[in-house]
Amino acid sequence: MRRHLAFPCGADTLVGTLDMEAATGPAAILLVSGGRExxxxxxxxxxxxxxxxxAAGIPVLRYDRRGIGESEGTDPSFLNTRDDLAAALSALRTTVPTLRRVIAFGNCDAAAALMLHGAELALDGLVLANPWTLETDEAQAAPPEALRRRYLAKLANPREVLRLLTGGVNLAKLARGLKQAASNAPKSSLVEAMAANLARFPGPVTILLASGDRTAQMFEAVWPAADPRIQRHASSGHSFAGEDAQDWLFERLLEAVR
Known part of the structure; x- marks a missing residue:
């Protein structure tokens, strides 16, 4: 069963969609959209x-944050969505009062928002997919480690080597890229804030990375590689597109809830 909800966020009204069957368990998922999606x-x-x-007995609330889709107001950007998250969580718990646990799931800058604000909310767990690590909404440059992996992959591809040897590559652009790849990754106040606030979160945390996704690669370039909370899938799809990747994501969400 799918129903639409409207609930307040300050002076604005947010619109959400609740998927819930008649027979449900004690836990639900708050699904947070990334970007202006x-x-x-x-x-x-x-x-x-x-x-x-x-269908597996887990209620899911999705919603449009302020200024996006059907919701009122001005988009606060992912950096300032605490009030939107709190409003959606309150609406979910009010609509399904039998819930004992709520797990929040977000991809890209929605994951970053949960890392920044999750500790301030009554959430019982976080699932963070391909977290965004840049302080703007547009990527101007990839961190050096991500660039190094990209260039190594290109050098292992015979077609890319042939392009280089036959003049199909812009050498000036290549030189700039190699220079950036050889540098050290710059410190990011956003990543530091994400790490500090995530350390305050009392519940379990799962970090899901699509190994071929550029955003995931940028995250790995600035995050401890040995973090035991990280699970990886070989997908290159930012949203885990494809049946195999979607099945893997579904199973990870089931694990987080149960």
Whole structure:
């Protein structure tokens, strides 16, 4: 069953969608959209996985943050979405009063927002996919470690080597990229804030990375590689597109809830 909700966030009204079957368990998922993406997700992916989770007895609330989709107000950007998260969490608990646990799941800058604000909310767990690590909404440059991996992959590809040997590569651009790849990753106040606030979160945390995704690679370049909370999938899809990747994501969410 899918129903639409409207709930307050300060002076504005947010709109959300609750997927829930008649028989549900004691835990739910608050699904947070990333970027300026509406709650259905890219190609309807969030709506699809919400329906699948609901069929497994797990209620899922998705919502549009302020200024996005059907919700009122001005978009505060992912850095300032604490009030939106709190409003959605309150709406979920009010609508499904039998809940004992709520796990929040976010991809990209939604994951970053949960890392920044999750410790301030009554959440019982976090699932963070491909967290965004840049303080702006657009990537201007990749961290050096991510660039090094990219260039190594290109050098292992015979087609890319042939392009280089036959003049198909812009050498000036290549030189700039190699110089950046040889440098050290700059310190990021955002990453430091994400790490500090995540350390304050009292519940379990799972970090999911699509190894071929550029955003995931940028995250790995500035995050401890040995973090035991990290789980990786070989997908290159930022939203874990493809049946195999979607099945893997679904199983990880089930594990987090149960």
């Amino acid at each position: 509406v709650r259905a997700g890219s190609w309807g992916g969030q709506a699809q996985i919400a329906a699948r989770l609901a």
